[in-house]
Amino acid sequence: MTLLNPQAADALAAALKERDLPGRIRLIEAEVPGRLVFTTSLGIEDQVLTHAIALAKGRTEIVTLDTGRLYPETYDVWAETESAYGIRIRAYAPEREAEERFVAEEGINGFRHSVAARQACCGFRKVEPLGRALAGAAGWLTGLRAGQSANRADTPLAEADEARGLIKINPLADWSRADVDRFVSDNYVPYNVLHDRGFPSIGCAPCTRAIRVGEDERAGRWWWEQASKKECGLHVQVPEGQASGETVAPGREAAAFETTQTSNALEMAR
Numbered sequence: 471m472t473l474l475n476p477q478a479a480d481a482l483a484a485a486l487k488e489r490d491l492p493g494r495i496r497l498i499e500a501e502v503p504g505r506l507v508f509t510t511s512l513g514i515e516d517q518v519l520t521h522a523i524a525l526a527k528g529r530t531e532i533v534t535l536d537t538g539r540l541y542p543e544t545y546d547v548w549a550e551t552e553s554a555y556g557i558r559i560r561a562y563a564p565e566r567e568a569e570e571r572f573v574a575e576e577g578i579n580g581f582r583h584s585v586a587a588r589q590a591c592c593g594f595r596k597v598e599p600l601g602r603a604l605a606g607a608a609g610w611l612t613g614l615r616a617g618q619s620a621n622r623a624d625t626p627l628a629e630a631d632e633a634r635g636l637i638k639i640n641p642l643a644d645w646s647r648a649d650v651d652r653f654v655s656d657n658y659v660p661y662n663v664l665h666d667r668g669f670p671s672i673g674c675a676p677c678t679r680a681i682r683v684g685e686d687e688r689a690g691r692w693w694w695e696q697a698s699k700k701e702c703g704l705h706v707q708v709p710e711g712q713a714s715g716e717t718v719a720p721g722r723e724a725a726a727f728e729t730t731q732t733s734n735a736l737e738m739a740r
């Protein structure tokens with residue numbers, strides 16, 4: 471059975487809805503044929519999924535995108551997680567030439583010049599490596615939750631990602647942040663200490679800050695940009711022909727951060 475149509479994805483989502491987290495992992499591994507890849511950012515939702523996948527001892531691969539700009543605390547929890555569960559989290563790094571070119575043209579923190587430059591940085595540090603991580607995959611597991619931000623409010627448990635040619639599965643889509651915290655506490659799941667310092671969402675160090683009381687969970691990501699632009703291009707319906715995560719050329723022309731000129735391929739996501 472192919473899951474690459476909305477009806478099949480909806481059926482899988484309905485079946486997942488009836489199960490607890492270990493049951494969801496088992497069902498995914500039973501129902502989705504072929505390579506299964508879980509991309510972890512080492513954030514707290516992803517730590518919940520890593521825990522469940524590691525204990526299932528199944529066939530889901532756990533990978534991460536090492537942008538080279540992560541917080542030291544993120545590398546610490548990465549190592550702690552591998553040790554705690556006896557696993558290896560495979561890293562996908564940026565292509566060296568793309569990184570060197572961007573830094574030469576824009577500067578080491580050139581992503582602050584414009585939305586386009588920021589998206590270009592996310593493009594070679596995250597989107598292109600993601601394309602390599604997902605190459606040949608039949609299923610992609612993520613830790614997205616609907617409650618994380620307005621952009622993610624419609625996140626389903628499963629959806630057909632026809633451009634990437636896989637089914638995207640979000641086993642925590644219907645979990646609240648309280649559900650996540652309770653699971654982590656009850657199961658002694660290792661987590662990034664920055665979560666205790668006001669960081670509900672943790673990305674690259676120069677692009678993530680702690681949030682203030684009452685702010686959206688993702689308010690600390692690219693806080694200098696408009697809320698509607700604050701995604702990096704990982705969780706988008708990529709247009710046909712861009713499935714490997716095409717990068718957007720850096721540009722300084724849009725000096726105003728509130729520019730509305732964004733690429734569809736890079737408009738949404740983590």
Ligand code: SF4
Pocket residue numbers: 537539581588589591592593595596673674676677702
């Ligand atoms: Fe670059 Fe910031 Fe995106 Fe990281 S989050 S890839 S540093 S623009």
